[in-house]
Amino acid sequence: MKKLKATALVVILVILTAILMSCNIADDEVTGVLSEAISAAESAGYSAAFSFTHSVLELYPGKQYQKYHEEAYSTDRSLYLYSDDPEENRALGAARTNWDDEDSTEWLATVYNYNINCTGGEYSGTATVTRPAERNSMGEELGEPVTEDYSDIGYLRYLYNRVLDAGSAELNITYQGVIRPGKRIIRVNIESILLLDGTNAEMNADGSWVSADGTVVKDEGAEDYNWTAGAGIDKVVIERVDFTIRDGKVTGIEVYNEHISYRDADQRDYLRGGRIYTTQKAMITETEQAVISLT
Amino acid sequence: MSTAAVSADKTTALDNLLDRKYLGKKDYIWFSLTTFACSAITGLAQGYLLFFYTSIMNINLTAVGTMFLIAKIWDGVNDPIMGVIVDKTRTKMGKMRPYLLFASVPYAICTIIMFINFRGMSEGGKIAFMYISYILFSTIGTAVEVPLQGLPAVVSPNIDERTKIISISRILGSIGEQSALVLISLGLIVTNDNYEATYTGTAVIIGVIAPIFMVISALVLRERIEPTNEIPKWSEGFKYLFKNKPFLALISANLLTFFRNLVSAAIMYVVCYIYGNGSLQIAFALPGAIASMIGMLFAPKLKRHFNAKQLFIIATIWHSVCLAIVYFVGMTVPWYVIAILMFFTMLPVGVLNVVPHLMAADTIDYWEHKTGQRQEGITFSLMGLRSKVSSGLKDYFLTFLLGYFLFSQPLGFVDGHEPVQSEYTKGGLFAIYTIIPAVLNLVSIVPMLFYNLTGERLHTIQAELAERHEEQRLREEAEAAAAERVLGEEAAADLEAVGVDAGDIWSDEPQADVMTVAGGESDEKA
Numbered sequence: 114m115k116k117l118k119a120t121a122l123v124v125i126l127v128i129l130t131a132i133l134m135s136c137n138i139a140d141d142e143v144t145g146v147l148s149e150a151i152s153a154a155e156s157a158g159y160s161a162a163f164s165f166t167h168s169v170l171e172l173y174p175g176k177q178y179q180k181y182h183e184e185a186y187s188t189d190r191s192l193y194l195y196s197d198d199p200e201e202n203r204a205l206g207a208a209r210t211n212w213d214d215e216d217s218t219e220w221l222a223t224v225y226n227y228n229i230n231c232t233g234g235e236y237s238g239t240a241t242v243t244r245p246a247e248r249n250s251m252g253e254e255l256g257e258p259v260t261e262d263y264s265d266i267g268y269l270r271y272l273y274n275r276v277l278d279a280g281s282a283e284l285n286i287t288y289q290g291v292i293r294p295g296k297r298i299i300r301v302n303i304e305s306i307l308l309l310d311g312t313n314a315e316m317n318a319d320g321s322w323v324s325a326d327g328t329v330v331k332d333e334g335a336e337d338y339n340w341t342a343g344a345g346i347d348k349v350v351i352e353r354v355d356f357t358i359r360d361g362k363v364t365g366i367e368v369y370n371e372h373i374s375y376r377d378a379d380q381r382d383y384l385r386g387g388r389i390y391t392t393q394k395a396m397i398t399e400t401e402q403a404v405i406s407l408t
Numbered sequence: 409m410s411t412a413a414v415s416a417d418k419t420t421a422l423d424n425l426l427d428r429k430y431l432g433k434k435d436y437i438w439f440s441l442t443t444f445a446c447s448a449i450t451g452l453a454q455g456y457l458l459f460f461y462t463s464i465m466n467i468n469l470t471a472v473g474t475m476f477l478i479a480k481i482w483d484g485v486n487d488p489i490m491g492v493i494v495d496k497t498r499t500k501m502g503k504m505r506p507y508l509l510f511a512s513v514p515y516a517i518c519t520i521i522m523f524i525n526f527r528g529m530s531e532g533g534k535i536a537f538m539y540i541s542y543i544l545f546s547t548i549g550t551a552v553e554v555p556l557q558g559l560p561a562v563v564s565p566n567i568d569e570r571t572k573i574i575s576i577s578r579i580l581g582s583i584g585e586q587s588a589l590v591l592i593s594l595g596l597i598v599t600n601d602n603y604e605a606t607y608t609g610t611a612v613i614i615g616v617i618a619p620i621f622m623v624i625s626a627l628v629l630r631e632r633i634e635p636t637n638e639i640p641k642w643s644e645g646f647k648y649l650f651k652n653k654p655f656l657a658l659i660s661a662n663l664l665t666f667f668r669n670l671v672s673a674a675i676m677y678v679v680c681y682i683y684g685n686g687s688l689q690i691a692f693a694l695p696g697a698i699a700s701m702i703g704m705l706f707a708p709k710l711k712r713h714f715n716a717k718q719l720f721i722i723a724t725i726w727h728s729v730c731l732a733i734v735y736f737v738g739m740t741v742p743w744y745v746i747a748i749l750m751f752f753t754m755l756p757v758g759v760l761n762v763v764p765h766l767m768a769a770d771t772i773d774y775w776e777h778k779t780g781q782r783q784e785g786i787t788f789s790l791m792g793l794r795s796k797v798s799s800g801l802k803d804y805f806l807t808f809l810l811g812y813f814l815f816s817q818p819l820g821f822v823d824g825h826e827p828v829q830s831e832y833t834k835g836g837l838f839a840i841y842t843i844i845p846a847v848l849n850l851v852s853i854v855p856m857l858f859y860n861l862t863g864e865r866l867h868t869i870q871a872e873l874a875e876r877h878e879e880q881r882l883r884e885e886a887e888a889a890a891a892e893r894v895l896g897e898e899a900a901a902d903l904e905a906v907g908v909d910a911g912d913i914w915s916d917e918p919q920a921d922v923m924t925v926a927g928g929e930s931d932e933k934a
Contacts, residue, residue, distance in 0.1 A: 136812070192601060213823075291814065298832060300814060337821035353816060355830045367830045373822060383463045384525075387601035395822050402828065 138290030146290060147299045147356060151273050154363040155234045159407040165225040165268060170218055170398045175250030177217035182207040193389050209391050210377040219252060221245040229266055240266045276301040276354055282315040296359050303352040306330060310344040340375040349373045365406050372399035430564040430632055436576055442625040443577035445618035446556055447584030449519050452614055455588055456607060464604050465525050467534050475539055479546050486547055487793040490554045494785025502631030504555035504562060511551040512622035516615040518545035523611035525604055554792060558784035561769040562631040565874055571708040574765045579704050648786050655771040659794050660855035662764045666798035667848035673806050674841035681829045681837055683743045692747050696754035703758020710759060715862040716767045721853050723756035731846035739838040770861045777869045809840050
């Protein structure tokens with residue numbers, strides 16, 4: 114009886130392992146599956162009406178100065194910085210910059226609306242772009258949002274080329290393919306680093322990133338970046354594109370990109386009674402998003 | 409008198425024994441306050457120690473994580489050891505109360521010390537301090553918590569009273585867990601956001617009040633079911649689990665309830681990534697917590713209509729059906745609809761929090777009836793260990809599910825990073841919150857089907873045990889009286905030998921030393 118139970122347990126474990134392993138597409142097959150699914154979708158033809166939203170974090174310096182000026186003068190002992198001298202705190206407190214402050218920052222979205230047809234690999238259709246109204250330093254709108262025609266309708270073709278462009282050292286592309294009931298999902302993650310001098314860092318074989326002059330801007334195996342090394346990093350772009358594949362064809366695409374920059378922000382010092390000082394932090398300053406259904 | 413009449417009289421007498429009330433208001437009050445205090449300490453340590461170590465003491469996150477892992481493994485070892493120690497203890501106070509009495513003050517001192525940031529220590533010194541203080545805290549905590557959890561099983565043999573004291577104390581315990589949150593929130597206001605002073609102050613407040621409750625409780629409560637004569641061996645810790653079949657069924661069923669814990673663990677993911685607002689966490693968690701408390705409150709009433717096994721099964725099915733309804737309602741409805749539905753979903757969870765403890769007490773009775781040994785210490789230490797293993801399994805399973813649904817992890821170097829999740833992932837997160845625990849939760853019913861301490865069988869066991877305890881009490885009283893008589897006669901003979909009349913010294917009959925075996929109401933008056 115004990116032997117029977119042990120055998121049953123082993124069989125169950127083997128079956129479970131087999132099921133779990135069959136949930137993944139083998140690493141060396143993922144790009145092939147994706148490439149074929151894109152080609153199959155283009156050959157079969159499809160229509161796609163979707164929005165691509167590019168949001169940028171804006172800081173209104175006038176509005177922020179006014180806020181911190183009032184805050185610094187409203188109390189004798191500001192939480193800002195370490196000094197107990199109210200005058201010193203007022204001067205420093207009012208002048209501080211904080212990209213983390215929701216009151217004086219705003220996400221402004223530019224929306225691209227596409228209506229695309231793909232027949233035999235040829236793209237046609239229309240696109241418009243809606244840009245947000247301009248703001249002054251207090252964050253007040255200076256006009257109205259503007260919508261105009263957008264001539265470039267090649268976004269999807271650009272996307273396909275980008276996710277399959279694994280040869281460039283400026284892009285670190287990784288793939289994850291899974292099999293789920295009724296579909297396959299291939300996730301493409303792309304990492305790139307734009308430096309302040311306008312060039313892109315390149316990734317070495319060991320996983321570290323270097324600028325053209327050899328400065329290491331990201332160490333091997335590190336999670337964070339060396340933001341101020343060399344000329345400094347302007348932004349790190351992390352792109353995530355999910356392709357849903359049914360019957361061998363791409364039927365859905367989800368894009369979510371984040372641009373991360375190093376900006377001035379508040380930091381609390383818990384060793385000094387939770388007082389606030391300004392430091393630089395990595396934060397999301399731009400996002401790009403689209404949910405696309407190919408029909 | 410006929411045989412049937414004698415049998416009926418005996419049954420009535422046994423029923424009277426089982427219905428006898430033992431606990432007074434002060435027992436309920438002090439035991440519940442002790443549970444409150446103990447939970448306050450646990451809530452403080454579990455909720456705020458990580459932040460204290462990393463942000464206030466500036467200890468490296470990896471070092472803190474490693475220490476917690478080692479402490480958890482040590483916890484798994486010391487729980488059963490403490491259980492056996494408790495069961496081997498024989499004192500006049502009983503086997504649980506001495507630990508509550510003598511370990512509570514060191515426990516509180518450790519709590520306070522843990523939250524003091526001693527200045528001038530090197531990085532290595534801080535890490536050493538963290539290891540010593542936390543592992544000491546954890547070990548002494550086990551010495552308090554194992555006996556505390558076992559106390560309801562010995563303070564009264566009456567099942568209704570046990571149900572009531574467990575239910576009330578668990579409600580107070582749930583509130584106690586949140587007391588650190590309240591104190592810290594107030595402290596930050598009072599100290600103008602001074603985190604270090606607030607954390608240390610909170611630990612001092614809890615550390616001063618908690619042992620007061622614990623010590624009073626240890627002095628007020630009485631262990632009315634005496635330890636059995638046979639002292640268990642060290643090797644019996646885990647063997648007991650497999651020998652006591654109803655307990656094995658109970659702990660297996662209880663272990664599998666870790667699927668249920670996915671619901672509360674998934675709240676954070678649901679509010680952050682589906683509803684895009686992390687501050688909604690309280691709106692989701694609070695109704696569930698209140699519902700759970702209401703469930704605990706009604707557990708004693710429900711226990712009168714259903715046996716513990718039925719309650720476990722009914723509550724599990726109720727919880728699963730409600731979760732399935734929430735799943736089919738979908739995640740596109742406004743968040744408050746889900747929060748309201750979750751209130752009804754969490755009602756049976758309160759019952760499920762109480763019932764296993766009642767059943768554990770029943771398995772102790774069963775074991776005593778079968779072997780003559782009562783092993784509250786081992787039973788409740790294994791229950792505690794089960795809870796920790798369940799928590800680990802829940803974390804592991806949650807991690808697996810997040811990976812399965814392609815969850816995008818936040819970037820560690822971006823403060824408060826909450827990446828937008830794909831539609832597939834959002835659907836998966838909602839499934840982790842609803843339909844997955846709904847289905848898998850039902851698995852916990854399977855071992856429960858093998859649990860057979862119900863109905864007439866349990867009644868017979870408990871009636872016979874009550875009879876045994878009563879006989880033992882009468883025997884010990886008689887022995888004590890006889891011993892007193894012998895002593896009195898010897899003393900009188902001695903006095904006569906020196907020419908003094910004993911009647912001049914004793915004007916009243918000598919009082920028997922009342923033992924605390926099933927003492928009943930008379931104990932209470934005494």
